[in-house]
Amino acid sequence: MKTIRRLYFYAITLVSLEVVLWGLINLLRTALAGDIVPGVETLAQALALILVGVPIFFLHWTWIQRAAQRDEEEHTATLRAVFLYGTLFVLLVPAVQNALALIDRLLLESSGINAYYAIFGGTQSWKDNLIAIGFNLIAAAYFYYVLQKDWKSIHDKENFADVRRLYRYLWLIYSLTMVVFGAQQALRFDFYIPSAMLGELGRETFVNGLALLVVGTPIWVFTWNMCQDALSDPREQGSLIRLGVLYLLALVSVISVMVSAAVVLNNILLWVLGKPMTGLEFTRQVGGPISILIPLSVVWAYYGHWLNVDIQAVPDTQRRSGLRRFYFYILSLIGLAAAFAGVALLLSVVIDQVGGWALWGDALRDRTAGAIATLAAGLPLWLMTWRPMQAEALAEGADGDHARRSLVRKTYLYLVIFAAVIGIMSSAIALVYQLLTIVLGRSGTYYLSNILNALQLLLLFAGLLLYHMSALRRDNARSADSLTARHADFRVVIFDPGDPAFVEAVTAAIKKQAAGMPVAVQPIDQTVPAEARRMQAMVLPAALAFDPPEAMRLTLENFDGAKVVVAADVPGWVWSGQPRRGLNASAQQAAVALRQLAEGQEVRPSVATSPATIVLYVIAVLFGLEVAFLLFGLLMSLVTNQ
Amino acid sequence: MKQDRFLIGILIGIVVLVVISLGLFFARKNSEEYVAEDTPEGVVHNYVVAVHKRDFEKAYSYLADKQNKPTFEAFRQSFIINAVSPNNVGLEIGSADIRGSDATVALSTIYNASDPFSNGYRNSDVALLVKQNGQWKLEQLPYNFWAYDWYQATPAPAKP
Numbered sequence: 001m002k003t004i005r006r007l008y009f010y011a012i013t014l015v016s017l018e019v020v021l022w023g024l025i026n027l028l029r030t031a032l033a034g035d036i037v038p039g040v041e042t043l044a045q046a047l048a049l050i051l052v053g054v055p056i057f058f059l060h061w062t063w064i065q066r067a068a069q070r071d072e073e074e075h076t077a078t079l080r081a082v083f084l085y086g087t088l089f090v091l092l093v094p095a096v097q098n099a100l101a102l103i104d105r106l107l108l109e110s111s112g113i114n115a116y117y118a119i120f121g122g123t124q125s126w127k128d129n130l131i132a133i134g135f136n137l138i139a140a141a142y143f144y145y146v147l148q149k150d151w152k153s154i155h156d157k158e159n160f161a162d163v164r165r166l167y168r169y170l171w172l173i174y175s176l177t178m179v180v181f182g183a184q185q186a187l188r189f190d191f192y193i194p195s196a197m198l199g200e201l202g203r204e205t206f207v208n209g210l211a212l213l214v215v216g217t218p219i220w221v222f223t224w225n226m227c228q229d230a231l232s233d234p235r236e237q238g239s240l241i242r243l244g245v246l247y248l249l250a251l252v253s254v255i256s257v258m259v260s261a262a263v264v265l266n267n268i269l270l271w272v273l274g275k276p277m278t279g280l281e282f283t284r285q286v287g288g289p290i291s292i293l294i295p296l297s298v299v300w301a302y303y304g305h306w307l308n309v310d311i312q313a314v315p316d317t318q319r320r321s322g323l324r325r326f327y328f329y330i331l332s333l334i335g336l337a338a339a340f341a342g343v344a345l346l347l348s349v350v351i352d353q354v355g356g357w358a359l360w361g362d363a364l365r366d367r368t369a370g371a372i373a374t375l376a377a378g379l380p381l382w383l384m385t386w387r388p389m390q391a392e393a394l395a396e397g398a399d400g401d402h403a404r405r406s407l408v409r410k411t412y413l414y415l416v417i418f419a420a421v422i423g424i425m426s427s428a429i430a431l432v433y434q435l436l437t438i439v440l441g442r443s444g445t446y447y448l449s450n451i452l453n454a455l456q457l458l459l460l461f462a463g464l465l466l467y468h469m470s471a472l473r474r475d476n477a478r479s480a481d482s483l484t485a486r487h488a489d490f491r492v493v494i495f496d497p498g499d500p501a502f503v504e505a506v507t508a509a510i511k512k513q514a515a516g517m518p519v520a521v522q523p524i525d526q527t528v529p530a531e532a533r534r535m536q537a538m539v540l541p542a543a544l545a546f547d548p549p550e551a552m553r554l555t556l557e558n559f560d561g562a563k564v565v566v567a568a569d570v571p572g573w574v575w576s577g578q579p580r581r582g583l584n585a586s587a588q589q590a591a592v593a594l595r596q597l598a599e600g601q602e603v604r605p606s607v608a609t610s611p612a613t614i615v616l617y618v619i620a621v622l623f624g625l626e627v628a629f630l631l632f633g634l635l636m637s638l639v640t641n642q
Numbered sequence: 643m644k645q646d647r648f649l650i651g652i653l654i655g656i657v658v659l660v661v662i663s664l665g666l667f668f669a670r671k672n673s674e675e676y677v678a679e680d681t682p683e684g685v686v687h688n689y690v691v692a693v694h695k696r697d698f699e700k701a702y703s704y705l706a707d708k709q710n711k712p713t714f715e716a717f718r719q720s721f722i723i724n725a726v727s728p729n730n731v732g733l734e735i736g737s738a739d740i741r742g743s744d745a746t747v748a749l750s751t752i753y754n755a756s757d758p759f760s761n762g763y764r765n766s767d768v769a770l771l772v773k774q775n776g777q778w779k780l781e782q783l784p785y786n787f788w789a790y791d792w793y794q795a796t797p798a799p800a801k802p
Contacts, residue, residue, distance in 0.1 A: 186663045198690045201732035
């Protein structure tokens with residue numbers, strides 16, 4: 001309830017602040033514009049925004065500040081931190097954008113180019129920009145002051161530190177985007193080779209790029225240094241936000257580099273394959289993708305380096321390998337998709353040429369170049385990322401076990417198998433359709449071409465399926481061998497409190513999780529044999545763990561192995577932070593813990609997944625697939641549709 | 643904190659890129675000059691240069707004397723109110739095809755790319771010229787250099 005109320009107050013405050021601020025900015029812009037007659041409506045609108053917005057803002061903001069003074073929980077709430085840092089962000093970004101527009105137009109006008117070509121605010125005046133900068137900075141200074149006061153006065157700084165981290169990385173992404181885009185525009189201009197063309201076309205590209213670099217570079221360096229300096233604080237070192245941003249930067253840049261490289265290669269191949277192109281035209285064609293390739297290669301190298309440094313700094317070797325694996329499998333999936341598409345396109349060209357269904361010309365040249373370029377971009381990426389992952393999964397020992405059992409690897413393999421099965425279905429349908437069309441009386445060589453193309457796709461998808469199925473089967477076989485041995489070495493004793501249902505539930509759960517795990521049952525009213533003390537784990541019900549008989553207490557105290565407690569309701573005791581589970585579910589949890597211990601894993605309690613969460617997961621996966629197909633389609637269209 | 647040499651390298655790279663680009667920017671400064679106007683290509687060239695230099699009197703002098711020719715004021719106004727915007731397009735002048743007192747000049751109008759991946763696009767077009775008093779005069783050009791209502795009859799006001 002408190003959170004909902006908080007959300008309401010902060011949301012209204014932010015909206016009313018923006019209403020008042022932009023009302024003031026528009027009011028001053030209108031007043032200084034000098035054209036009273038056309039400004040009447042604008043003036044009325046600005047005044048309306050201020051007159052309505054000011055009381056609402058003060059009412060809500062005053063309540064927020066009083067609540068924060070009264071209540072420490074309000075003062076340190078995550079939502080307050082989100083509001084203060086979010087407000088700073090939405091105030092400072094317009095200030096930067098207006099500074100960019102102002103600098104860009106000044107540079108354009110001083111170069112004799114129409115200011116209309118500015119990347120932002122081409123129709124604005126210097127007064128418009130200065131007013132927006134001034135008002136936004138004044139408001140930002142106030143909220144910065146409030147934030148600084150909060151930092152000094154609050155005791156629990158964790159929420160504020162988390163949000164501040166996010167705020168810094170948002171600035172990093174924003175400013176880095178400006179730098180990359182600025183460098184791209186400058187490089188685009190460098191690759192533009194002037195001809196006998198009349199007009200200043202293209203010159204604004206460099207000036208816009210220069211403005212982006214002038215504004216973006218200092219902000220990027222300042223923000224990145226701030227992020228790096230913060231690493232001296234141990235709480236910042238394992239930050240998931242930092243890791244997520246580094247992954248994002250490295251992956252986005254490597255994908256863009258791959259696409260750009262494919263486009264450059266496509267143009268080179270078109271030239272080699274005899275497309276009539278002057279050197280000038282060729283340079284213009286490759287200039288665009290090269291201007292993207294160079295800055296994003298630097299981003300990839302730089303942030304890939306820092307991602308690697310951060311991953312290497314993770315003390316837990318399994319977690320470290322897991323983080324590395326995640327990066328490699330994403331790249332491997334992209335490389336595989338591109339390589340597969342390249343092979344399919346190339347085979348299609350070969351079929352059409354051998355069958356004589358397409359004559360060598362512009363269309364076939366474009367298809368050949370596109371296919372080779374896609375293959376050349378995708379195949380090395382797939383080999384560079386898949387081979388180390390495969391070698392890791394084929395390794396003996398604990399590292400190999402973890403690699404084979406990795407959720408990321410399993411997801412990758414099942415995703416490829418899923419795509420291959422769908423592909424087989426689609427190409428089989430296309431093949432059967434074409435065959436039936438001929439059987440039912442249609443004829444023509446065109447159908448033969450379609451049949452062969454459907455067949456080659458069917459065979460390729462089948463190959464893809466078989467290869468990945470064999471990898472999965474090999475993983476399972478090896479995992480089973482090594483895990484069975486581990487399970488067999490892990491002996492467990494179950495303490496029976498005289499409840500056959502308990503013993504039966506735990507024994508059945510252990511059999512289900514690790515069939516080869518030796519289990520002994522020890523009634524608590526009998527003397528514990530010396531052998532039981534040499535077992536690797538003991539399992540006992542919660543009631544017994546909380547209040548053991550004296551002999552049992554001594555046994556537990558002297559036992560060096562794992563003591564696994566099966567959660568259950570115990571009169572007088574309350575389990576905090578644990579969902580209520582029945583005996584079978586609790587026994588299942590205990591068995592999972594035993595299996596994890598036997599396999600040398602960290603024991604992680606599994607969280608019960610609600611149906612709503614499962615629905616959300618399904619929606620998220622479908623959305624992710626749609627985005628992946630969209631990106632893949634973009635890659636294909638960039639390479640093939642020049 | 644340890645000095646980040648990679649970051650310093652990137653900053654040096656940015657500075658080098660800006661310096662090279664600035665050098666190219668000034669080296670490529672387009673000094674559009676008038677040429678001899680005894681050919682149709684020369685007339686098209688000079689008209690476009692005059693328009694870019696906003697020398698409207700000179701540009702107007704290249705227009706053919708025909709019925710419904712715009713007045714000089716109407717001609718100048720077309721550029722001032724951006725009804726004709728020659729600045730957002732490049733123009734490459736090709737060869738002329740002269741047939742008696744008429745001539746066509748092949749033109750390529752070049753537009754900027756709308757996204758970083760594209761390379762812009764070009765349209766093939768022509769300029770129409772006519773020889774009047776021994777001089778080539780313009781009858782029509784692509785719309786970035788020519789208003790659609792020039793040489794059009796002004797419609798008569800509707801009767802009440």
